[in-house]
Amino acid sequence: MIDINYSFLSLSFIISFIEFIYGLHLYSLVDEVSKNTGLRYMVNAIAGLIYVSIGLSSLALIDELKFNVHEDPEGFYSGCVDNIFGYIVGIAAVAARLQSTMVLSPLVGIWISLTWLTGFVGQTLAIILYTMYVLYRIVNLVYGLMVSLGVALLASERTRVISGSLIASPICLKIYLSWLPLAEPVKTVKDIEFPIKGIFQEVGDIVSALWNGQSGLLIDGLKFTEALVFISFSWSLTVLIILGLSKVFGGIPHVISSRI
Numbered sequence: 564m565i566d567i568n569y570s571f572l573s574l575s576f577i578i579s580f581i582e583f584i585y586g587l588h589l590y591s592l593v594d595e596v597s598k599n600t601g602l603r604y605m606v607n608a609i610a611g612l613i614y615v616s617i618g619l620s621s622l623a624l625i626d627e628l629k630f631n632v633h634e635d636p637e638g639f640y641s642g643c644v645d646n647i648f649g650y651i652v653g654i655a656a657v658a659a660r661l662q663s664t665m666v667l668s669p670l671v672g673i674w675i676s677l678t679w680l681t682g683f684v685g686q687t688l689a690i691i692l693y694t695m696y697v698l699y700r701i702v703n704l705v706y707g708l709m710v711s712l713g714v715a716l717l718a719s720e721r722t723r724v725i726s727g728s729l730i731a732s733p734i735c736l737k738i739y740l741s742w743l744p745l746a747e748p749v750k751t752v753k754d755i756e757f758p759i760k761g762i763f764q765e766v767g768d769i770v771s772a773l774w775n776g777q778s779g780l781l782i783d784g785l786k787f788t789e790a791l792v793f794i795s796f797s798w799s800l801t802v803l804i805i806l807g808l809s810k811v812f813g814g815i816p817h818v819i820s821s822r823i
Contacts, residue, residue: 567710702733
């Protein structure tokens with residue numbers, strides 16, 4: 564549900580009222596140039612209110628659409644980050660455990676070779692997912708304000724260019740950030756756990772993970788990579804959609820008003 568901020572929305576009526584009064588003043592002057600300019604201002608003021616009405620109708624339509632979204636994206640991103648950090652700490656703890664044992668210390672190099680992909684990609688993925696977590700909280704905070712301000716700025720010909728971005732950005736970002744946890748490559752990240760339990764008790768588990776090809780360490784690294792690539796690709800598409808919708812919301816009214 565889009566919470567409209569009526570303080571910002573009233574800005575559109577103020578802008579249109581001032582523009583209409585100024586146009587009426589110019590139209591009352593004697594010379595023909597002032598009359599034409601005043602008429603243009605009055606038409607733009609009325610058209611601005613029409614565009615605001617269209618914008619509000621579009622928001623109401625978007626509210627009625629049912630998007631497939633996660634019920635708690637904020638908790639999902641936070642859980643994924645905690646899970647990945649736990650995995651990375653587990654990798655470091657095993658390396659420390661091997662290093663502290665004289666007999667097993669030569670295996671540290673093998674362990675690093677086995678886990679470098681998982682560790683490197685995991686840290687990158689954790690940063691990106693935490694960025695998504697923070698971005699989701701910010702979008703939730705400014706969502707209604709940005710959309711309301713964007714609709715309000717449709718009232719003026721001079722501000723319609725930026726109004727599209729203010730409307731499209733928060734809507735697309737919120738839908739994307741709420742849908743992303745449902746994507747299969749990303750959803751599996753929260754279920755990945757470090758396979759070695761009891762690091763400081765069970766040396767046998769560590770040795771088994773080193774020599775057993777089915778240990779899952781490399782497979783987990785590939786899953787992290789798949790999630791990272793998917794997020795990068797889907798984010799690029801989202802940015803393109805935001806740019807396109809910004810042109811639609813702000814550009815079309817600007818083009819129409821310039822033809823009037």
